[in-house]
Amino acid sequence: MLTGRNPAAMCVAEAPSSNSSTTLFGVVFVMDDPLTVSPDNTLKVIGRAQGVYTSASQKDVSLLIVFNFFFTEGKYNGSMLSVLRRNAPLEDLRELPILGGSGLFRFAQGYAHARTHYLDIVTGDAIVKYDVYVLHY
């Protein structure tokens, strides 16, 4: 969520030319989004999706995203999964590589499928559903 009293993503840097770019090339956001069990049950928070993303294309709307799924509940409390991704937010289904993890997710490898569940074009507020598949020890 970008709006509200406590926005979960905010712009922290930009190039002098970013505002005149149609893709906002060079803008950097930092995010701290709640992670819930499902997109329809947004009350049960089980962790955070924390990281940065930047507009990394001069031609298309395309982001470079680096973030962790950091879990705060149950046996996965304190464990995390790390994601690195080129993301075109307007694509229906995005595949994100899981590069590694820590805690119970040590040696993790896999991928996540991301789908936009809800998007308010005007404010940029969104709910994204992640289906995560990982192998770990």
Ligand SMILES: *[C@@H]1O[C@H](CO)[C@@H](O)[C@H](O)[C@H]1NC(C)=O
């Ligand atoms: C870009 O536009 C935003 C919103 O209008 C403004 O706050 C910001 O200062 C502008 N940045 C530059 C580098 O011109």
Ligand SMILES: *[C@@H]1O[C@H](CO)[C@@H](O)[C@H](O)[C@H]1NC(C)=O
């Ligand atoms: C998760 O771990 C932290 C740090 O050890 C602890 O403070 C917290 O109470 C734990 N949360 C749950 C839900 O077990």
